[in-house]
Every structure is written in structure tokens, then in C-alpha cells.
Amino acid sequence: MRHFARSIITATLLAAAGLNASFAAPAPPAATSAAAPGKMQAATPPGAAIASAHTLATQAGMQMIREGGNAFDAAVAVSAMLSVVEPISSGIGGGGFFLLHDAKTGRDVFVDAREIAPESATPEAYLDEKGELNRDRATNGPWSAGIPGLPAALVHLSEKYGRLPLSKTLAPAIRVAREGFEVYPRLEKGYGGRRAVMERYRGTREVFLADGTPPVTGETLRQPDLARTLERLAAQGFDGFYRGDVARKLLAAVKEEGGRWKAEELAGYRVREREPLRFEYRDWVITTAPPPSSGGVALAEMLQMLEGWDLAKLEPAKRTHLAVEAMRRAYRDRTIFLGDPDFVKVPVERLTSPAYAAGWRASIHPEKALPSELLSGQPAPLEDEETTHFSIIDSEGNRVSATQTINLIYGSGMVAPGTGVLLNNEMDDFALKPGTPNAFGVMGFEANAPKPGKRMLSSMTPSWIESDAKLAVLGAPGGSRIITQVLLAILAYDTGLTAQQVAALPRIHHQWLPDVISAEPGALGPEVIAALKAMGHTVNAGESTWGNLQTVAWDKASGELTGGTDPRNPVGSALVLMRPER
Template structure:
């Protein structure tokens, strides 16, 4: 099948290790033989293991990994952004979804993002203070540490504080990202103070130090929630946003709350899947797509028909995403209907096995890429606790604005709202009234941290990629169902369809020429020469062999997935 055959050239085994089982093991192991962590940067993976060495659990390791990524991957995420944490507590056998999505400030009305002609002001939506929602990630770190962890924040944040103060080597992706966003980033004094500290932009191999961010993290470690959302840091954030023409208030910062939500659950073949609920759109889309394609044995289809069926399911799920989904605290999401296998069966019946179904809106332009702007990590510890987390600042380096005196790079998540209903955002995704901004509302997201469990295997997986996160995780699930290893899953070639624009986007070489030709004869528009995208991170515990594996996407060599014995 295509998912297997197209691996050639990608299986570099970057950042992958497996921890073997002892010689004699029971048929079904009760606990993993150690711990596995996979993240987008080796220094963040190491921060997670440091927390485990200090006596922490997977949730402490998640805090440490998340905070370290916030320092070493400012291109992708940070404490000026937000994220979703999917947790499994092995002792209670409970899954919980921690929603740390950013929220809209009171000033962020739809009218505030329109130009004098009534069109969407792209610059205001994507750059600078108006584009930033109230950050959620710091509150999540505090919440997880206090409710699920074993270690104090001063311990779990120590690696991130050290990395911010002492610095880390600039890598290619960070330097390239800065060059692509320099015209925006250099508008802001706080950003220039960090990234032009030596007089020129970051270059590969240079040491990037962020002393003000180190101080901000120290206040978070010392004072918890109040160390960021009240007092010194909060005052600087409000003043810095106002100085650049935006408007935040101390009240709305102090009012931020994470939400604990019940994850979504559904079955696909022999897999029990636990995934992200709204305000993520990913879990519902996964359920719809997998329930639709379950009407075929994908492993018996030729590559062209397999791709056609999966794409048609993607098309229908993304249409529902656009129309029905939003923040469940503000709008009614028809969850039971969208998750119902009978609803999926109705959608499946509309799929012609030999012909593409044209989308309501047709545009042959490829969907804009998000590759480096979001990050994911996955963790399993020796007790069987597990974490799947996706965190982001949205576009490359978020809003581009570092608030002076804080080191905090603000997100530009306001663009994920339907700021002008029916107008696509930076990733080509449209929205309507259900995802319109309101004070305190969370913007719809595609972040899809996910767990899979079968008779023998326990897996955590996720990815960055904007709207393509959903289809990356989908292809990962299908890869695991095909029997691939974690490293093969992380390396899988990618294709994507999101209803609008009506085009199959594919990495160069992901689809064979004969498959592309067959898809075009079915009526599909195919762009089969896109650059690589995404950055899958995944860990697996095979309970039959009692082995652990961690895998990091070989597209980005700075990532690392590793399994180790746990003290």
C-alpha cells in the first residue's frame, strides 16, 4: 500500500530509540519498562527526562517539556500562546483534556479587524498586539503541576529557566523562520532586543539567550498563576500591548482559566481512540473521517482508490468543521450528531467510489502551509501515565511581538476566529458565526492530541500543521493500523484535503505519478509537489513485548524521540 511504499528516503530513523523488555516477561505487561518522550527538540526531550530523574511523573515531565519548548522553539510555541494537553492517569484509569486555548480580549470585535472597505485587515489579524489572544499556556503549566504532578514548579521549570538564561544554539529552522518574518518582528522594540541583541539576525550555531524570559519563568515558578497573570509580568504585558496600539486589561488577564473537558472517544476497527473535544475541531473530524472510511477495507484497495476514499471523507469532515464548530462555552456544537456512526454512514453513502465530489467552493490554489508554527510532544512513564500535547503561537513567531521586559512572544491566534465570516484565514480555512470572536471566547483549533489503544498497544500521537494537523494524525492512525512502527508512522508521506480550496495537497513524492493521474481522472485537482509539512511526535508501549518506543519526525532533525529506563 502507498503508506508503506512511499517511505523510501524518509526512514532516516532520526531521534528514535526503543527500550527492549527484559528476557522473561508476562504475556500482557502491567507497566512499561521505563519511560518514552518524543518532542520537536532534543533539549525539550531531555528536560522531560530530567523531571523524571527528579522523581516526577509523566505530568511533571510534560510541564518541563512544554516549558523548554517554549524557550527553544519560539518559532512554534511559547508561554505567550496556548495549547491542549491530553492526559491519562494510570492509577485512576481516567483521561482528561486540559484546554489552555487563548481567549479573545474584550477589545477584539469583528469590526476591529476590518479595513475602511469592510475587508479583513490581514496585517492586524496576523501581526502585532491586535492579533494576540490572552495566553493560556502558563495557566496550564500551573494547573497540571498542582493537580497531577508530584514536583514543584521550581523543579520542573528549572531546565527552561536555565535554557533561557544560558542560551541554546540556533538551528536552521529557527533562523529561516526569522528571516521570513523579520519585516514584522523588527517593528517591535521588545523583539529587536531579543533577536538582534548582537546587532544582526540569528544565525545557525549562535547562542540565543533570553534573560527576560528566564525572569518571567522564575516568577511563574515562584508565584504560580499570579507570577504571570497578576503583578509584575501582567503589568508589563498590559503596558506593552497598549504601547503598540492594542488593548488588554489587567482584569481579563487575571480572569483567564484553563478548562478541564471530557475527551472524545470512538472506535476504529480494533482501536479505542481518545482525542480532543471542542474547541478543537480535530477530534470530531477524526471520528467522522474514520467512521466514514470504515466502510472499506483500506488495506485491500489500490493506492489511488484508497487515497480517493480518504480524501472524500476529509472533504466532508472539513465542511462540517467550517459550519458547526466553535467554543462549546459559547455555542451549541451538535456533538452527538457529528459523532454518531449513523451520521457517518449517511456521509459515506454520498461518496462515489470512482468519482470526486466537487466542493461547494472551488479554488485550485494550494492551502497555505503551517509547518513550524506549532509543536507537539508525547510521553509515557513507567506507571503507564501518558500525555499527548500540542501547543502553539499560530504563525511563525506568532504575532512577531515580544513584550518589552518579559521575553514573552505573543501569539497571533485571533486569526483563528472567523474575523470576517466566509473569508479564509491564513491557512485557507473558513469560518462563520459559530467561530466569531467574543470576549473570553476561545478560537477554534485544529490541534489534535490523541491516544490509541488496542489489545496490545498504547500510543500517544500528535503533530503541528495548522488545519493539516487533523490529516497528519489521521494518516498516523491509519499507519499504525497498517502495522507500521512509530518511526515509520512519523515519517509517513502526507496528503490533505480541507473542503476549501477543492484540491488535494501532497508532499512532493507522496503520491506516485500513476496515482496522481488516476485521481485526476476521477475528477480531483491534485497539487503533488508541495514542500514537506508537519512534525509528528509519537510514543508507543507494546504491552505484548513490554517494549517502549519514541519517534520524532525525520523532517526536522532537531527533534528527538527516546525511551529510557526510569529511576
Template sequence: MPWRRVALSLLIALAPASLAFAAEGQAAARPQQAAQAATPPGAAIASAHALATEAGLDVLAEGGNAFDAAIAVSAVLSVVEPISSGIGGGGFFLLHDAASGRDVFIDAREMSPAAATPERYLDADGGFDRDRATNGAWSAGIPGLPAAFVHIQAQYGKLPLSRTLAPAISIAREGFPVYGRMARGYAARSSVMERYPGTREVYLAGGRPIQEGDIFRQPDLARTLELLAEKGFDGFYRGEVGAKLVAGVNAEGGQWTADELAAYRVREREPIRFGYHGWEIVTAPPPSSGGIALAQMLQILAPYALDDMDEAHSTHLVVESMRRAYRDRTFYLGDPDFVEIPQRLLASADYAAGLRATIHPEKATPSELLSGAPTPLEDEETTHFSIIDADGNRVGGTQTVNLLYGSGLVAPGTGVLLNNEMDDFALKPGTPNAFGVMGFDANAPQPGKRMLSSMTPTFMVSPDKVAVLGTPGGSRIITMVLLGVLGYDAGLSAADVAALPRYHHQWMPDAIQAETGTFDAATAQALRAMGHTVVRPEDEVAEGRRSSDAWGNFQTVAWDIANNRLEGGTDPRNPVGKAEVR
């Protein structure tokens, strides 16, 4: 199996994992209840930057809970990972409250401005204007992350925002060392970012572009975070910051209004739940596409003895499950406040069984043979963190500004780098976005609507173990979480799950994409013999057409209930990440 290799080129031996399955689609007798009988021996946090992990642990040490720590971690990531996330973007937070046993999904996804109609993203010839969709004022949705901080603190936290935002404020003001990925990302986006005066004030403050090793300071962002800590929602969405955000967008040709900025609200939604091999999977509902896709893929795969197969055949079946889930994503999923989603059907075991019946065990299904119209039922970007505290509360948080450095536009005087999430809408039906995924009417922009997302914070719960997992990676997020679930199910540690090699299929384009080192030549050839197109970076490296490739930034923590032991796993592809148990 692919998850037997826990580094990009390292093979490890695994004892055969038990594949005694729970009944399809049924959680194993609410394993959440078994997890309430004990509490963890401490706390564990895994995030994409050591400063964020340390901030969260410090908040816990001062009497905060996992939800307070989530605010601290998220806010610090917003400061130190502008390449991936920030308070000018949005995110999803999956929470578990140990005292009540309740799970809740906090939707802080960005919203469409009223003026952002599909016609705004067409050029003079009626073609899709990719620049407007991904760069500058028209690419930005109304941010949601600051409202999430306020909501989580008020409803679930123990400490005030003045304490949980303090680490981020200090780091923004005093600075932190620029790391390689941040500098490389800026170099890739500099021609866009340097269009805008507000961005130049921040990223060219030293008279030249940021370079690895520089101390990067953001005094305007520190001031914005201080106002958020002091005044809550009004400190960002109204008052001086709100006015500067609207002015900054409109000065670059956009059309935001103060009223729609102040009208932003987070949504609490019920997570998706389903059973897989004795685990209860708790995951993201729409406007994330991840939970429904994960339910489809895992329930398609549940009856197969994947661990008894050779790598090519097990990969073939996993890919076929991916193909079918992403096809449904294209046509049915969007903001549930605006469109009717057949969620119960799409996430059901019976529907998965029907999809499974269309899979040939030895041959790839060409994507063009799966209907290209709705049936009548109906990387680097983004960041993730995982937390378990000593009371058993847990948080999986995934947040983003979409592409590298989002829109590239910093609203002058705020330090806020705005997202470019409008590209996640189906701005022109049937036209792929920057991640190559398509959409139609269900994901078309409307005033106040939230764009479809792939962010998939997820819990796995059994009587013996609890895990929190997630990753960035654009449209590949869902399949990376799928492979993480399969890894935990096969008995891997948190560190090994975070290091798993990765592959992906998203219906269109009809190809298996893979990281460097995921498939050896024999496995790739066997998959091709089944009819799959396999894109291996090492083949293209050998031909001089590209460099090696690695995906995602997986962050996970797990509580071994049986042995009362915590563990964390941070992605080895990211040298500044940190997982710590304390």
C-alpha cells in the same frame, strides 16, 4: 496505501494488515482496562527538540511523573522553539492517569480580549485587514500556556514548578544554538518583528538578526519563568509580568486590560471517544476541531478494505472523508462555552454512515456540491510532544503561537513573544484565515471566547498497544493525525508512523495538497482522472514555480503491551527533534 511509504521517497513492503473491524462507532470492550494490567518497562518521550526531550527524562529520573515531564518539555519547547510555541501562546494537553484510568483534556487555548470585535479587523473600505489579524497587538489572544503549567502541577504533578521549570529557566538564561529552521523563520518574519522595540531587544541583541549557530539568550524570559515558578498563576497573569504584558500590548495600539488577563482560566473537558478497528481513539474535543473531524473521517472509512485497494482508490476515499469533515468544521465548530455544538451527532457512527453514502467510489465530489450553508442539524508553526512514563501515565501535548513567531510582538521586559491566534477566529465570516480555512458565526470572536483550533493530541488504545500521537501543521494537523492512526492500524512502528508521507484536503480550496514524494506520477494522474485536483510540489518544481515541500513535525510514542516494549518516533523532517526510551 500511502502509509506503506515511510520516507518521502522510500518504499517499504508490508505484510497485509488484518482489517477485522469492530462494529462501527463502538470501542472494543474498553481496551483501556486491558492496558491497566501491566506497566511499561520504562519511559518514552518524543518532542521536537532534543533539549526538551532530555529535560523531560531528567524530571522523570528525579521522581516526577509524566505530568511533571510534560511541564518540563512544554516549557523548554517554549524557550527553544519561539518559531512554533511559547508561554505567550496556548495549547491542549491530553492526559491519562494510570492509577484511576481517567482521561482528561486540558484546554489552555488563548482567549479573545473584550475589545477584539470583528469590526476591529476591517479596513476603511470594509475589507479584511490581514495585517492586523496576523501581526502585532490586535492579533494576540490572552495566553493560556502558563496557566496550564500551574494547573497540571497542582492537580496531577508530584514535583514543584521550581523543579519542572528549572531546565527552561537555565536554557533561557544560558542560551542554546540557533538552528536552521529558527533562523529561516526569523528571516521570513523579520520585517514584522523589527517593528517592535521589545522584539528588537531580544532578536537583535547582538546588533544583527539571529543566524544559525548563534547562541540565543533570553534573560527577560528566564526572569518571567522564575516568577511563574515562584508565584504560580500570579507570577504571570498579575504583578510585574502582567503589568508589562498589558502595557506592551497597549503601547502598540491594542486594548488589553489587567482584569481580563487575570481572569484567564484553563478548562478541563471530557475527551472525544470512538472505536476504530478494535482501537479506542481518545482525542481532542472542542474548541479543537480535531476530535470531531477525526471521528467523522475514521468512522466513514471503517468499512472500507483500504489495504486491498490500489493507492489511487484508497487515497480517493480518504480524501472524500477529509472533504466532508472539513466542511462540517467550517459551519458547526467553535468554543463550546459560547456556542451549541451538535457534538454527539457529528461524532456518531450513524452520521458518518450518512456521509459515506454520498461518496462515489470512482469519482470526486466537487466541494461546491456539498452545501455551502449549514444543514439543519446543526508546518512549521505549532509543536507537539508525546510521553509515556513507567507507571503507564501518558500525555499528548500540542502548543502554538499560531504562525511563525506568532504576532512578532515581544512585550518589553518580559521576553514573552505573543501569539497571533486571533486569526483563528472567523474575523470576517466566510473569509479564509492564514491557513485557508473559513468560519462563520460559531467561531466569531466574543469577549473571553476561545478560537477554534486544529490541534489534535490523540491516544490509541487496544488490548495489545497504546500510542500517543500528534503534530503541528495548522489546518493539516487533523489529516496528519488521521494518516498516523491509519499507519498504526496497518502495523507500522512509531518511527515509521512519524515518517509517513502526507496529503490533505480541507473542503475549500477544492484540491488535494501533497508533500514532495507522496504520490508518483501514475497515482496523481489516476486521481485526476477521478476528478480531483492534485497539487504535487514536484510538478511545480519541474516548472520552476516552487521548491520542494515537507509538512509537520510528528511526535509519537507507543507501548507494545504484548511484548512490554516502548518505542518512540520523531519526525525525520526535523533534524533537532528527539525520541528516546529510557
């Protein structure tokens, strides 16, 4: 028996997800759904669906499908286009995670293209003369940048899983980089916030001040150097970025600004294929990101804790309280245990076990908040505007859930002259000084300390959930808030919401420290906030909106294929292309 009824109205569905029932999700745009209820239990989806944070990226991916490519070819095209049109969020100077399902083999694989620390990135290099964390060095310029992984991922996906050559899949991004695209408000606003840092660097000024003024909404932003870099990647594959002319320019740029990278560190970069995490929640099998992502482990902990209650029967304040308490405990474990599994032993099996979740569940008081200070923060024996996500299903049953990033808004702020490559500032995701929060307010200890070649811990949580009746692919940007966005989306799908309703849901978040519930406007009603405060919670219900969730879903019974794109981001889009009837 399902824990949530399928026939209740949208407001009740929202409440069952732990959110304010007075909030009404908008109806799905017509463009996101191509229906045709029909055959029961279709063996494969009736077409392809793509949702991404920019309509040019969604269109580029769908173009690959039309030209005979599969979901993996589409992923290369979408990823590359996002690298061009979303420099505020991602780019080939950064990295990402790609969760893949290969329908032909039935294999799920997690492609880890996270950036790695250069040899120069010792903890001491990020401390000032007083021994405190040098926040400027950690977040701005060459010292904040890890060795990029995204170009290697595009090559890997194309060569191992795709059908089309890079010359075809990268062509849309190359064209838009050369000819330009229309600046939208988020780019203009983000540049204004980072202008002082970005204009330190010669290469950045050459791109973003090419006409003498900062980007303005409605004007055209052209990136001819980035177009040439993408052309080299298309023609030469891995060597087109990590060796040769582009590599020399990257190394020279880092050196010019006082940083230290080595040619062998660039040439030695490799993606890692890892086994995804899988666990069950009610009727769903959830496939998600393993370390060095913290997202999958945290999801498993939170959902398995919450499975102990029939959430639909609880009052909204009680549901929210329980969700927050689960978040608090999972983020505590994230801080203490998680890091790059190639360097530290991460107790994944223990942390994701139902028995472990049951132990945490027993510590949750049903009527009172447990202050985070009472959950020990000492080491135990054992990416908003930032980041972007896209989701793809094709008619063969292949699927991709991908999250990519350069970390903070416009990454390090530094473009390497002559390349168009905006470098990431992912070094801040390491525990550069144990016990000191990073830019997202999350802490870390020795498990996430920087070492040469090590991958920094991430919150990126590309996932999909599948039951006998439905499949949904989903993910989001948002730094440390990514994990809770995906949690709330899964709970919402479980209530029966559509893909577009899931993408539009209001959001709450708690990450252990700081000890506060963050909430978007309208996510919690006044009576719920009052009840939570009476339980001992601190609530900030006046925050601006965050995240940019992108999701696609397939109803196996009806054959309906849908996409949902976050209304917080007006340039995103979801498209469905139906397979021709045979």
C-alpha cells in the same frame, strides 16, 4: 480478523495507509527503542518514553522522570523548554491542549489552555475602511493576540497532577533561557520570513537583534527577560504571570503598540478541564480532543467513514480517493458547525455518530471526486513551522499528548519588552469575517466568531489510540493540516508500522476549500496522480514537506517501548528510559 496483515513488507504497509508504496520509511534510530521482549500483557509500561520537537525539551522531561517525577511533571518541563527553544512555534505567550491519562484514577481529561479573546476583539475591529478583513491587524502585533493560556496550564498540571514543584520542573527552561541555546536553521529561516514584521516592535528587537544582527544558525540565542518571567512563574505560580510585574509589562506593551487588554482579562484567565472524545475504529479505542479543537470531531468523522471499506484490498489511487473524500466532508463540517462549546452549541454527538458517518459515506462515489462547491458552504441550522507537539508515557501508565502553539511563525511577531514573552496571533483562528479564509485557508462562520472570553477554534489534535495489543500517543503541528497528519498516522499504526516509521510517513491533505489535494514529494506516484486527476481531483504534488509529528508507543505483548520523532525536523528527539528490574 484484522483488516491489514501484520506480516507484509514496509512498502505494502505504506500503500495500505493510502500512500505511495515506492516511499520507504527510514529504520528507527537505535536511540528511540529500548526493547526487551518479555512478559505478556504487562500491567504498566516497562519505563518512560518521550518524543518532542527539540532534544533539549526531551532531555528536560526525562530529567524530571529520573528525579522522581511523573509524566505530568515531565510535560511541564518539556512544554516550558519548547517555549524557550522553539519561539518559531510556541511559547508562554500562547496556548495549548493537554490530553492526560491519570493511571492512578483511570481518568482521561482534556486540559484546554486555549487563548481567549479580549473584550476589544469585536469583528468590526478587524475590518478596514472598505469592510474587508484587515489581514495585517489579524496576524501581526497586539490586536492579533489572544490572552495567553499556556502559563496557566503549566501551573495547573503541576499543582493538580504533578509531584514536583514548579521550581524544579521549570529549572531546565530557565537555565537555557538565561545561558542560551544554539540557533538552528528553521529559526533562522523563519526569522527571515517574518523579519519585516518582527522588527517593528521594540521588545522583539531587544531579543532577536540583541547583538545588532538577526539570529544566525550556530550562534547562541539568550533570552534573559524570559528567564526572569519563568522564575516568577516558578516562584509565584499563576500570579507570577497573570498579576503583578509581568502582567503590568504585558499590558503596557500591548497599549504601547495600540492594542487594548485589561488587567482583569489577564487575571481572569482559567484553563478548562473537558471530557475527551472517544470513539472506535476497527480494534482501536481512540481518545482525542473535543471542542474547541476541531480535530477530534473531524477524526471521528473521517475514520468512521473509511471504516466502510477494506482499504488494504484497494488500489493506491482508490484508497487515496476515499481518504480525500472523507477529509473533504469532515472539513466542511469543521467550517460550519464547530466553535467554543462554552459559547455555542456544537452538535458533537451527532457529528461523531456512526450513523452520521454512514450518511456521508453513502455520498462518496467510489470512482469520482465530488467538487467541494457541491458540498454546501452555507451556515446550517445547527498551526509546517507553526505549533509543536510532544508525547509522553511513564512507567506508571500515565500519559500526556500535548500540542501547543502561538499560531503562525513567531506568532504576532511582538515580544513584550522586559518579559521575553512573544505574543501569539491566535485571533486569526476566529472567523473574523464570516466566509473569509484565515491564514491557513480555512473559513468559519458564526459558531467561530470572536466574542469576549471566547476561545478560538483550533485544529490541534493531541490523541492516543489503544487496542488489546498496543498503545500509541501521538500528535503534530501544522495548522489545518494537523488533523490529516494524525489521521494518516492512525491508519499507519493500524497497519503495524513502528513509531519511527509512522513519524516519517509522507503526507497528503485536503481541507474542503481550496479544492485541491496537497501532497509531499513522493507521497503519490505518477500513476496514482494520473488516476486521481481522471477521477476529477486537482492534485498539487509539488509541495514542500510539512508537520513535525511526535509519537511514543508501547507494545503490551512484548513490553517494547519506542518513540518516533519526525525526520523533517532534525533537532527533535525521542528517548526511552527503562524501569530498573526489581
